[in-house]
Amino acid sequence: MTLANPTSSLRNYDFTTESPALWSQSLQKIKDKGHVGIRTRVYWGEHESSRGIRDFSKSPRLRIERFLTLAQDIGLNVELEVKLAPSREGFPQWSHELDNQAYVHLGVSDPSLRLLSTPSFYDPDLQEGFLEFLSDLEGIVSLYRYPEGPVQGASLDIRMFLGDQNAFASEDFACFLQMKYQRISNLNRRYQTSFNDFSSVLNGKGWRVMMDRRPWLAFYDYRYCRHSLLKEFRDSFLRHEVVQKVFGDRVHFEVSQSEPKFLDIAMDPVFLETSGAQIYPCTPGGLSCPAGATAYRVWNHLEQESKRQDYTVGFLPDFDSVAVGYRPALVVVGGAYLSSPAFRSLLKYVEEGGTVAFPFGLPKYDENLNYHNWRMSPGRRVLRDQHAELESFHAGRGVIWTGTKPPPVDEKLASRLLQIRDAVSQLDREEQ
Amino acid sequence: MNLSERYHTPPLSAADRKALHLSLGFGDFKFFLAESVDGILYRVSRFTGLESKTQLGVKSWEDCESHRKQLPAIYVNHRVGFPVVNLEARTLWEELLPHPFRELSASVEMMTAPSDLKQDFLRLVESVKRFDASLAQEELSLVRFGGKGGGCPLLFHYFQGKRLRVGTKDELRVLADRCSSGQWGPADLEAHFGSSVAFFEVPLPEGGNPLVRLADGLSEATAGHFQASSVPELQL
Numbered sequence: 219m220t221l222a223n224p225t226s227s228l229r230n231y232d233f234t235t236e237s238p239a240l241w242s243q244s245l246q247k248i249k250d251k252g253h254v255g256i257r258t259r260v261y262w263g264e265h266e267s268s269r270g271i272r273d274f275s276k277s278p279r280l281r282i283e284r285f286l287t288l289a290q291d292i293g294l295n296v297e298l299e300v301k302l303a304p305s306r307e308g309f310p311q312w313s314h315e316l317d318n319q320a321y322v323h324l325g326v327s328d329p330s331l332r333l334l335s336t337p338s339f340y341d342p343d344l345q346e347g348f349l350e351f352l353s354d355l356e357g358i359v360s361l362y363r364y365p366e367g368p369v370q371g372a373s374l375d376i377r378m379f380l381g382d383q384n385a386f387a388s389e390d391f392a393c394f395l396q397m398k399y400q401r402i403s404n405l406n407r408r409y410q411t412s413f414n415d416f417s418s419v420l421n422g423k424g425w426r427v428m429m430d431r432r433p434w435l436a437f438y439d440y441r442y443c444r445h446s447l448l449k450e451f452r453d454s455f456l457r458h459e460v461v462q463k464v465f466g467d468r469v470h471f472e473v474s475q476s477e478p479k480f481l482d483i484a485m486d487p488v489f490l491e492t493s494g495a496q497i498y499p500c501t502p503g504g505l506s507c508p509a510g511a512t513a514y515r516v517w518n519h520l521e522q523e524s525k526r527q528d529y530t531v532g533f534l535p536d537f538d539s540v541a542v543g544y545r546p547a548l549v550v551v552g553g554a555y556l557s558s559p560a561f562r563s564l565l566k567y568v569e570e571g572g573t574v575a576f577p578f579g580l581p582k583y584d585e586n587l588n589y590h591n592w593r594m595s596p597g598r599r600v601l602r603d604q605h606a607e608l609e610s611f612h613a614g615r616g617v618i619w620t621g622t623k624p625p626p627v628d629e630k631l632a633s634r635l636l637q638i639r640d641a642v643s644q645l646d647r648e649e650q
Numbered sequence: 651m652n653l654s655e656r657y658h659t660p661p662l663s664a665a666d667r668k669a670l671h672l673s674l675g676f677g678d679f680k681f682f683l684a685e686s687v688d689g690i691l692y693r694v695s696r697f698t699g700l701e702s703k704t705q706l707g708v709k710s711w712e713d714c715e716s717h718r719k720q721l722p723a724i725y726v727n728h729r730v731g732f733p734v735v736n737l738e739a740r741t742l743w744e745e746l747l748p749h750p751f752r753e754l755s756a757s758v759e760m761m762t763a764p765s766d767l768k769q770d771f772l773r774l775v776e777s778v779k780r781f782d783a784s785l786a787q788e789e790l791s792l793v794r795f796g797g798k799g800g801g802c803p804l805l806f807h808y809f810q811g812k813r814l815r816v817g818t819k820d821e822l823r824v825l826a827d828r829c830s831s832g833q834w835g836p837a838d839l840e841a842h843f844g845s846s847v848a849f850f851e852v853p854l855p856e857g858g859n860p861l862v863r864l865a866d867g868l869s870e871a872t873a874g875h876f877q878a879s880s881v882p883e884l885q886l
Binding site: 298307522627 | 658685687692693705707728736
């Protein structure tokens with residue numbers, strides 16, 4: 219077991235949630251535990267009660283200068299994290315009335331299916347107000363930067379917008395759709411629709427039609443355009459002088475990459491969203507979709523059963539695709555489509571000797587409707603029981619099992635998928 | 651020190667929220683819940699207190715009826731896509747009640763089995779409204795819900811009838827204990843906070859349906875609270 223070195227770690231400490239009378243005592247405790255510094259959050263909404271009226275010194279709880287001085291006196295470094303968060307503290311009250319609103323899931327405190335309407339990063343008014351706030355913040359923080367002060371750096375976290383279910387609110391959304399398809403006829407061909415132009419896709423029921431025609435592709439395109447849009451806005455936001463001054467290039471919008479891990483069951487994530495530790499259905503524009511509902515229900519079941527039956531479940535393509543030594547088969551839950559990165563990971567895994575089972579059938583198409591080439595040759599083995607049937611194929615040094623009769627989606631799904639995994643793993647071992 | 655700073659409380663953490671929900675009596679309530687959007691079933695769960703287990707084999711409300719056995723069941727349908735709520739417009743009880751009760755309202759399409767469960771819920775909605783109105787008349791209210799150990803005492807802050815925040819911190823438990831036992835009266839609370847403070851104790855006897863218990867407890871608390879600057883003696 220490796221223990222983290224406490225002297226090299228930063229401790230999270232939100233000064234605004236604690237009584238100012240206790241700051242000194244708390245900071246000293248942190249120092250005494252061997253930490254070299256703290257990471258503390260700055261919430262825009264807390265400091266701006268009315269538009270343009272900002273409080274960094276009047277309310278004792280918000281006196282950031284006093285706090286930074288205390289940290290310096292005690293000998294702690296400070297990392298500031300400005301976080302746009304879907305909470306009362308995250309945004310000033312005036313911004314809740316702006317026209318452009320993002321829809322985000324409520325997070326761990328609320329497992330309901332509801333979406334929370336919050337100000338959108340794509341609203342020009344919001345950005346203008348936020349830049350003014352940053353300008354004021356910079357006026358203070360610049361006096362406390364290392365080496366004169368304790369502030370080692372600052373970062374901005376805009377990851378909440380990665381889960382925005384209303385990215386259509388930005389007019390630029392259609393541009394990214396156009397960048398992908400070039401011409402509307404290409405999109406119409408792919409979705410079997412008859413839109414006149416890209417903006418009409420986002421009008422009224424356009425996306426509904428796309429979701430009904432090709433659900434997987436509509437969800438993939440939504441996520442692709444949303445991600446591209448946020449990246450574009452992040453990049454243009456970074457070009458503002460004040461943003462550069464406060465954050466340098468530390469504006470986070472990517473979810474931290476998790477280490478690749480061994481999985482027993484992997485799911486296609488396109489219909490699902492991650493918000494903290496919670497998984498929600500992806501719902502572009504708040505629209506419902508039967509395929510999305512099924513994916514959400516299956517995920518909930520597999521995730522809950524994983525604790526009871528002691529197996530690991532996660533999303534493609536975040537699995538350890540290095541097949542070194544013996545491993546039981548990886549069971550993949552998905553449909554006929556798979557993203558290119560997921561396809562590449564699985565192909566690599568199989569070619570290196572891994573076994574993959576697709577009980578619900580072999581994925582055939584990627585996000586551009588290109589046909590997957592699994593480079594398979596017939597394996598002539600069949601796994602059959604009263605609930606499911608799979609047949610095997612050789613691919614590279616590995617084996618692919620594909621379902622010809624999928625298992626029923628019911629309370630025993632997790633158990634059946636594990637049975638399939640054990641059975642195909644056993645057959646592969648015998649053949650070797 | 652600014653008065654609003656003296657009674658600033660951090661928002662409820664996940665642990666606080668769990669303690670609150672347990673003290674509200676939802677720790678042993680067993681029921682089935684089916685949630686759909688536009689009639690498409692997104693989630694069916696069997697709740698045992700605050701823990702839920704998903705029911706993948708239940709494909710419809712009719713299925714739910716046969717799977718629930720003797721347990722109460724609630725079916726909720728959001729008719730026009732996923733419901734969108736505004737942070738500013740969220741009511742007090744949306745923040746306090748556990749899922750799924752926090753998002754139910756009289757306007758949500760809902761069926762229950764047995765059918766009188768819906769009546770229990772609507773009664774709770776009314777009690778909550780009245781209690782919320784009582785809180786809104788005060789600037790500051792200390793509320794303690796009954797149950798083992800008094801659950802999680804909360805401090806509510808309203809300004810001109812509009813809720814600014816609700817939160818908790820360790821010292822509130824001590825204050826609530828003193829008020830409950832009669833050690834502290836209105837003047838003590840006022841001296842502590844530097845402002846008039848209403849104290850509400852919501853009695854929640856154990857056992858039975860928590861919707862009914864909470865509705866009764868809130869009604870009783872609404873009628874019997876003390877207000878720091880206006881009621882001379884503690885009557886609990």
